[in-house]
Amino acid sequence: MQQIIQSFTTAPVDFTYRNTKALTNQLTHSIVTIVTEAFTNINKHSDATAVTICFIELVDKWTLLILDNGKNSSHKDSPLKSEGIGLLNMEERVKMLNGTLFISNEKGFRIFITIPMEEMEE
Template sequence: MGSTLKKDFMAGYIRSDSRSEWKEGAVTTQKHTTQARGPIIDAVTLDSRSVDPGHDQNRLDRSREELRMLTGKLLTVQDEERRRISRDLHDDVNQRLGAIGLQLDSLCRHLPASSTLIRRRIGAIRRHVSRLSDDVRQLAYRFHETTVEDLGLAVALQRYLHDFVKRTGIKAKFIKPHSAMPIPPQLATCLYRIAQESLGNVGLHAQASQVTIQLALLPDAVSLTIRDNGVGMNPDDVQSRTGGLGILSMQERARLLNGSVEWHSTTGAGTDVVAHLPYPVEAP
């Protein structure tokens, strides 16, 4: 009976001339077993070649950079898609619902005074259409930052927070910046998305009763803090990126604008998400 065992390896060692060298390859052992004795190794083959770890590191760095560019593109495409869906919902679907409402009103007006039952039924349909129209408008806000573009980040965040409180029952407080200095649109959009994603996490994971959002305009940067009083989390999970897509996409969005997002949390003591985005440097 014989068997072959192959083990790949990569090893670094210091040569007699004090320089280091890396080798990779495989060790193959062939052994056979006799009845009387244990395994007998027939042959050990060493197959190796020198490698330049710097070269592999460069390849790794390049793949990481490509992956980052791809993530950036994906986020942009996702934003464009959301913007389109939001506009369709707001400008098309909602307008049509409005038109149906008006037609129902007109139908009611043309009914003979005796048709009380039909009038009541049409009234009920009218209220349904109205509620549907409100929901569609909320959905459009949630999907996209047209509100950020139209109303500015502070107002858009306040509206979103209002909607969040209604949906989740979690109390919310918004601390506005002292000045009304305009925030560059790409920074505003990024912070709006980070707020959406973080509030989503508060609603889903934190078991919090209170959330505070603070928007602050610093001399050279804008910062957004989302603080909850929930169960907290292990920030090491964030560091090692074992989290879901939400945390990853927040970090990537901020990185694309040379900014950062940090999580400060202790188990049982809530979570602070702090996004920090520098103002873009004007081209000379």
């Protein structure tokens, strides 16, 4: 994750990671893929000057928050308007993990994901 964040040069990234449990390969891969797609969307659709990513372990779930301070995505190329393949891929990955995905474009673009831990235990 650190490599992906360091290679993103469009805007500074504030990254918070709080987790003590081992993540499955599927969860790790999904999180990395979602963050990569979010960066792609920021590059294509936003004039963001700041990005925040938080991956936090709670009692019974993990949360992933990705937000930027870019322009509202109300133009015709908006990822919300077009339901682009990237957002559909994110949604599919979250569903495979029995999680939830919420997207907002107020005051920038926000992706909020929760993934239940019981689904990840092996």
